[in-house]
Amino acid sequence: MSSLPILNSPPKAKDRVFDRKGHIPTEYFKDLLFDLEAKGELIVHRIADDNFIEVDTKYGRKKKIPIQHTWHHKSCGQCGHIPGYSTSIFWLHRQLGYEYYDPKDQTSCTAWNYYASSASNSAAQAAIAIRNFAQAYEDGYFPLIHCGTSYGHYKETRNEILHHQKLRDQVRRILDKLGKPLVFPEEIVHYSEWIHVMRDQIKAKQKVDFSKLTVTVHPACHYHKLVVEDAIYDRDLYDGQRTAVVSSLVKSVGANLADYSTWHDCCGFGFRHILVSRDFSRSFATIRKIERMKEEADPDVLITHDTGCVTTLDKSQFATQAHDRKVGIPVLSDAQFAALAMGAHPYKVCQLHWHGVDNKPLMEKMGVDHKKAWAEFEVQVERIKSGEIEFMSWEDAE
Amino acid sequence: MASIYADAKYQDVSEEVKQKLFDEVKADMRWETTLYGCYECGICVASCPSARFYQFSPRVYAQVMAREDIHTFYELLNDSVWDCSQCFSCTRCPRQNNPGGIITIMREVAVNNGMQSAKTALQAYSRIIYKVMSTGTQVAPDMLQPDFFPDWGPDVVKVSENLNNWRRAIPPETMHTTELAWDVSEQTQLELYLIWKLSGNLDQIEILDEGIFMILSEVMEELLEEHGYDLDEIDVVV
Numbered sequence: 001m002s003s004l005p006i007l008n009s010p011p012k013a014k015d016r017v018f019d020r021k022g023h024i025p026t027e028y029f030k031d032l033l034f035d036l037e038a039k040g041e042l043i044v045h046r047i048a049d050d051n052f053i054e055v056d057t058k059y060g061r062k063k064k065i066p067i068q069h070t071w072h073h074k075s076c077g078q079c080g081h082i083p084g085y086s087t088s089i090f091w092l093h094r095q096l097g098y099e100y101y102d103p104k105d106q107t108s109c110t111a112w113n114y115y116a117s118s119a120s121n122s123a124a125q126a127a128i129a130i131r132n133f134a135q136a137y138e139d140g141y142f143p144l145i146h147c148g149t150s151y152g153h154y155k156e157t158r159n160e161i162l163h164h165q166k167l168r169d170q171v172r173r174i175l176d177k178l179g180k181p182l183v184f185p186e187e188i189v190h191y192s193e194w195i196h197v198m199r200d201q202i203k204a205k206q207k208v209d210f211s212k213l214t215v216t217v218h219p220a221c222h223y224h225k226l227v228v229e230d231a232i233y234d235r236d237l238y239d240g241q242r243t244a245v246v247s248s249l250v251k252s253v254g255a256n257l258a259d260y261s262t263w264h265d266c267c268g269f270g271f272r273h274i275l276v277s278r279d280f281s282r283s284f285a286t287i288r289k290i291e292r293m294k295e296e297a298d299p300d301v302l303i304t305h306d307t308g309c310v311t312t313l314d315k316s317q318f319a320t321q322a323h324d325r326k327v328g329i330p331v332l333s334d335a336q337f338a339a340l341a342m343g344a345h346p347y348k349v350c351q352l353h354w355h356g357v358d359n360k361p362l363m364e365k366m367g368v369d370h371k372k373a374w375a376e377f378e379v380q381v382e383r384i385k386s387g388e389i390e391f392m393s394w395e396d397a398e
Numbered sequence: 399m400a401s402i403y404a405d406a407k408y409q410d411v412s413e414e415v416k417q418k419l420f421d422e423v424k425a426d427m428r429w430e431t432t433l434y435g436c437y438e439c440g441i442c443v444a445s446c447p448s449a450r451f452y453q454f455s456p457r458v459y460a461q462v463m464a465r466e467d468i469h470t471f472y473e474l475l476n477d478s479v480w481d482c483s484q485c486f487s488c489t490r491c492p493r494q495n496n497p498g499g500i501i502t503i504m505r506e507v508a509v510n511n512g513m514q515s516a517k518t519a520l521q522a523y524s525r526i527i528y529k530v531m532s533t534g535t536q537v538a539p540d541m542l543q544p545d546f547f548p549d550w551g552p553d554v555v556k557v558s559e560n561l562n563n564w565r566r567a568i569p570p571e572t573m574h575t576t577e578l579a580w581d582v583s584e585q586t587q588l589e590l591y592l593i594w595k596l597s598g599n600l601d602q603i604e605i606l607d608e609g610i611f612m613i614l615s616e617v618m619e620e621l622l623e624e625h626g627y628d629l630d631e632i633d634v635v636v
């Protein structure tokens with residue numbers, strides 16, 4: 001009779017370590033990018049040697065995140081409908097003392113439209129991306145992408161440009177007519193990656209205690225599902241099994257990071273749906289995300305890092321109250337959350353009056369006097385109305 | 399080859415038409431990295447938001463395309479392709495497929511061929527196409543109107559009532575706009591218009607929505623003329 005094998009008990013989940021030892025399953029875009037540069041096909045826009053912090057991405061490759069001298073590739077959904085989102089990104093740069101450029105010579109990536117309608121083509125999409133990149137290169141600043149959709153789409157565009165000579169030739173012909181060079185940045189960097197590498201500096205300047213807050217995080221699909229290997233992963237966060245950005249900030253500022261079962265689900269944005277088929281977006285956002293979080297974690301706030309996610313998760317909650325859905329979680333971006341931690345003005349900087357769900361209970365839990373803050377904001381609006389000032393300046397806001 | 403479904407829809411549409419559309423999808427340069435096979439495991443369906451609320455399945459796309467079933471392909475192209483959320487949750491596929499990517503290409507083919515189902519799906523949406531193509535930013539503050547977003551609650555009413563003053567009460571200089579998300583320079587807008595024309599994108603819009611094409615061309619012509627260009631004389635270079 002053969003003896004039974006002796007089994008050691010497997011390590012407990014908390015002691016388990018996922019350490020990638022095998023080869024990386026995807027090609028490295030940088031090899032192809034620098035190869036094309038060597039052949040004279042394009043220019044690679046590099047991050048200066050003294051201007052980056054290095055992080056790990058999904059399969060263990062390193063990624064450089066620029067610290068400053070960044071060209072802020074804004075998001076139309078943020079600037080248009082959630083202006084405190086972009087304002088907070090700029091405010092953080094100002095408070096941490098990092099130089100940036102907010103260009104007028106930038107267009108939207110137009111990818112929201114592309115994913116909604118497909119009423120475009122690869123050459124047009126690549127030309128728009130590279131026109132923006134060429135402009136940043138000529139302006140002398142490295143692109144920092146505010147929008148998750150732009151970030152995802154530009155990585156898709158990078159794959160197409162790297163692999164298809166025909167597309168490169170088409171785009172070059174377009175750019176020639178514009179008088180622009182074919183430039184690609186050495187990294188496609190999302191602003192939430194910058195916040196991730198700045199989290200200790202943000203903590204060092206924290207003024208508001210967040211230890212009483214429970215926070216859920218929604219990772220944006222186009223950040224971690226589209227061209228997956230480029231997203232930041234960190235062993236200290238969920239054992240490196242889901243992206244570290246956003247969650248790392250929440251932990252760094254001392255809030256309680258709460259998990260929930262549908263973290264991988266999308267928000268329901270749908271690109272086309274959020275504009276013209278919102279019954280779907282509302283149902284998905286409420287039933288699969290907000291209610292699950294409420295039931296499993298009961299958070300004070302939901303933090304995410306993309307235009308569409310903030311919009312869908314926030315704005316979908318109002319109408320569903322009519323159906324007695326369990327809603328009522330304020331939704332903020334990580335940039336606004338970090339700014340609030342550092343004492344930013346909730347209305348002058350974070351512009352919370354553009355959000356849907358009532359965020360006053362959240363501010364009260366943060367110890368922020370929202371009545372006083374609103375009165376201060378109204379003073380600025382009155383100055384504008386009376387013609388005393390044309391716009392509220394950074395000095396007025398800070 | 400007939401459809402595997404005896405009661406397949408669109409049997410009146412000729413095989414040639416279906417085959418042509420199918421071949422256009424497969425001719426797209428992105429095609430080769432969207433489908434490698436299929437285990438029928440359903441992981442894509444489990445992660446798909448659209449599958450929860452529509453008669454929709456990314457697995458079916460992988461299967462139908464792999465089987466080259468042009469009849470069911472045509473049915474998907476007409477009846478289901480616009481339900482996808484383009485979230486790419488389906489990239490979880492253990493076979494490294496990208497069903498969402500297949501759908502992006504299929505939609506582009508539907509638009510390029512002026513399919514009525516694409517026009518219908520995008521009817522209410524085309525004003526957004528006009529916004530992004532004419533201004534360079536897709537979502538603008540002046541879209542926050544209660545009649546466009548009646549379900550977004552009272553804050554939309556407040557924003558629309560206070561729009562001009564509230565936009566001025568935002569610190570970054572580029573964001574004091576109401577018709578655009580930020581202030582796009584004239585030179586940049588001009589370059590964008592050239593891209594629409596040179597890339598053939600404007601021709602796609604003409605097929606999709608003639609009304610939008612007309613007003614867009616008018617707006618473009620004005621700026622291009624100011625800078626010495628004649629829209630009709632700019633050739634598509636792709």
Ligand code: SF4
Nearest residue numbers: 446483485486488498
């Ligand atoms: S991209 Fe489309 S098919 Fe894929 S998971 Fe999202 S909704 Fe489903």
Ligand code: SF4
Nearest residue numbers: 436437439440442491
């Ligand atoms: S996840 Fe991939 S292999 Fe599994 S059913 Fe979907 S397409 Fe097929």
